[in-house]
Amino acid sequence: MSALVFLLLFSFINGTESRKDPPPICSSSCGDSLEIRYPFRLPNDPFTCGDPGFELRCENNKTIMNFHGGLYYVKGISYDDHTIQLVDVNFSDDGKCSLPNRSLSTDEILMEDRYPGLVNFTYSYTLNYVRCSDSLVGSVNNSMVPCLTRNSSHVYVNVTNWSSLTSYDVPKTCKVIAMAPAFYEESVPVNPSYETVLKMQQSGFQMVWSVECRDCRAKGRGCVYKSADTTFLFKCEKEY
Numbered sequence: 001m002s003a004l005v006f007l008l009l010f011s012f013i014n015g016t017e018s019r020k021d022p023p024p025i026c027s028s029s030c031g032d033s034l035e036i037r038y039p040f041r042l043p044n045d046p047f048t049c050g051d052p053g054f055e056l057r058c059e060n061n062k063t064i065m066n067f068h069g070g071l072y073y074v075k076g077i078s079y080d081d082h083t084i085q086l087v088d089v090n091f092s093d094d095g096k097c098s099l100p101n102r103s104l105s106t107d108e109i110l111m112e113d114r115y116p117g118l119v120n121f122t123y124s125y126t127l128n129y130v131r132c133s134d135s136l137v138g139s140v141n142n143s144m145v146p147c148l149t150r151n152s153s154h155v156y157v158n159v160t161n162w163s164s165l166t167s168y169d170v171p172k173t174c175k176v177i178a179m180a181p182a183f184y185e186e187s188v189p190v191n192p193s194y195e196t197v198l199k200m201q202q203s204g205f206q207m208v209w210s211v212e213c214r215d216c217r218a219k220g221r222g223c224v225y226k227s228a229d230t231t232f233l234f235k236c237e238k239e240y
Contacts, residue, residue: 026050031061034074039211051211053114064089068112070102075204083119087204088180094202097147099129103178106162109207116213116223116234118181119206124162125182127200131155132174143194157197159188181205210234 026049027037036042041050042058056074057064063074065086072086090098106126110117118124129145132154148155155177158165165176182200189196213223216236226233 030056030058030063032063034063034077036063036077037079039209040077053214054209054211067115068102068104068108070100070104072101072204081119082209083206084115084209085183085204085206087202091180091201091204094198096198096201097145099145099148099178100127100180104181105179106181109181112207113214113217114211115207115209117208118162119183119208121162123183123185124205125184125188125200126160126162126165127180127182127197128158128160128165128176129155129178129180130158130165130170130174131177132171134171134173143192143197145194157194159192159197159200212236 026041026045027035028042028045028049029036030042036050036056038049039051039054041052041055043055057066065072065074065084067086071089073089073092074084075087076085077083088100088102090096090101106118106124109115131148133152134154143157145155145157158169162181170176180201182203183205184200184203188200192200210223213234213236216223216234219236222237223234224237226235
């Protein structure tokens, strides 16, 4: 009898305590109306929420991701399509004349375990920032970056598809000083104006995110699309 009373009393106390401390709701925001939930998290979220490998930051009511050492504003997250849209913090303002916060190539994105690819290669571009000592540089002379150009140093932006410039594309008097990916759903002319480049900078780029791919590659295996039509669905190969 005493054992039964003890069990009832223990259940009552536990029930009362659980009502006082409900389980954490694993959804938060940063002030920019962006919902942050699994696998993403903020540093102050309960440790049971989200995945540490997908942690974001909140600064001045804006969600920020540190990606390969560069800082990017998170403009959107699709939990249905498993995509995320980022904009370099140096490109966020309209008409901002600047280099990217950190040079980032498409190859670095494709080799990333957590973000295994771009959303759409058709509309994916690379902005190549080239510094030249000569103002007459032929094909690279697409659009000049006015705030970075001086008498003996001319900075241009060369727009390519998602691949980067090769050494054969750059004149001897020039050097690629930075790269930035861009997602732009408009027709980009062969020689775009700097105004078009600014729009491409502000559009940012979109990546696919996948916890499964991250865990798969951590095992030394290959993560591949399930089929040609399942852009956001992956499978883990049994052998790399």
